[in-house]
Amino acid sequence: MATSKFGTIENVVNMHYTSWRSRRLALGMAIAATLASILAVPVLAADTVTQVINGGARTASVANLALTPLTYANTAQSNSGTMTLTVDDASGTGAGWNVTIQSSAFVYSGANGGTNIPAANFSLTAAATPAMTAGQAVDATNGPKVPTSSPIGTLDSARKVIQANANYGLGTYTQALDVSLSIPAQSRVGTYTGTLTTTISVGP
Numbered sequence: 001m002a003t004s005k006f007g008t009i010e011n012v013v014n015m016h017y018t019s020w021r022s023r024r025l026a027l028g029m030a031i032a033a034t035l036a037s038i039l040a041v042p043v044l045a046a047d048t049v050t051q052v053i054n055g056g057a058r059t060a061s062v063a064n065l066a067l068t069p070l071t072y073a074n075t076a077q078s079n080s081g082t083m084t085l086t087v088d089d090a091s092g093t094g095a096g097w098n099v100t101i102q103s104s105a106f107v108y109s110g111a112n113g114g115t116n117i118p119a120a121n122f123s124l125t126a127a128a129t130p131a132m133t134a135g136q137a138v139d140a141t142n143g144p145k146v147p148t149s150s151p152i153g154t155l156d157s158a159r160k161v162i163q164a165n166a167n168y169g170l171g172t173y174t175q176a177l178d179v180s181l182s183i184p185a186q187s188r189v190g191t192y193t194g195t196l197t198t199t200i201s202v203g204p
Helices: 009-039
Strands: 058-062 077-089 097-103 107-109 122-127 131-135 159-164 171-183 191-193 196-202
Touching: 058 097, 058 196, 077 097, 077 159, 077 196, 122 159, 159 171
Parallel strands: none
Antiparallel strands: 058 077, 077 171, 097 159, 097 196, 107 191, 122 171, 131 171
């Protein structure tokens, strides 16, 4: 077997092979470490949080009103009172709204053969400036406000008593409405009841 000062040829070959394996192993470990560091990088995601707001309702109603009792008379009489209208816009649309009111005839109930009082005998005599109880403040120009076209008159037809322009009237409001009932002469003893139809619509 050939020899050298470094040892046998076989030993020299083994040394070179061992050195090559060590370098290869070191290289593999370095590559593995690099891949591990790449894989360890955080993965970013575009996550979202969603909030939906659902619209509520628009409502309008007049509180029940009992006019002061009168005594039977052979002549015509009139009786007045104040109704309170409440309007609420919880729609969340800002579309604006208006409210109309109309009365039925005053239907007689009792044991004395009375007849109904016509709806035309019931009149709106004044509509006050609305007041805010919750939500957006009242704006003198955009409302809620009394319509430019006066609502005063008989309630046998629908009369617009309050309105709010677009982007106004987002809240709860009250309005005082003065009314008067003309009672025909010799109206029989009993109770006369009128029914109001209060309608809220989109748009001023």
